[in-house]
Amino acid sequence: MRMSTYDILCCPVCKGSLTLEVEKKEILDSGEEDIIEGRLKCERCMVDYPISEGIPDLLPREKEE
Numbered sequence: 544m545r546m547s548t549y550d551i552l553c554c555p556v557c558k559g560s561l562t563l564e565v566e567k568k569e570i571l572d573s574g575e576e577d578i579i580e581g582r583l584k585c586e587r588c589m590v591d592y593p594i595s596e597g598i599p600d601l602l603p604r605e606k607e608e
């Protein structure tokens with residue numbers, strides 16, 4: 544997931560902004576960062592959306608109690 548993609552992402556539930564936590568990234572030839580593994584967190588919903596193999600999984604999910 545490129546940083547330019549992150550800029551336009553928002554929480555699918557509350558439409559709020561997401562906080563990015565990067566575990567693994569690559570730098571593209573263009574100089575842009577490409578996030579391979581990490582998490583997108585919505586502070587408002589207290590939900591984490593995983594980024595796996597460069598693909599952000601933004602499906603709404605139930606909070607685990």
Ligand SMILES: [Zn+2]
Nearest residue numbers: 554557585588
């Ligand atoms: Zn949210």
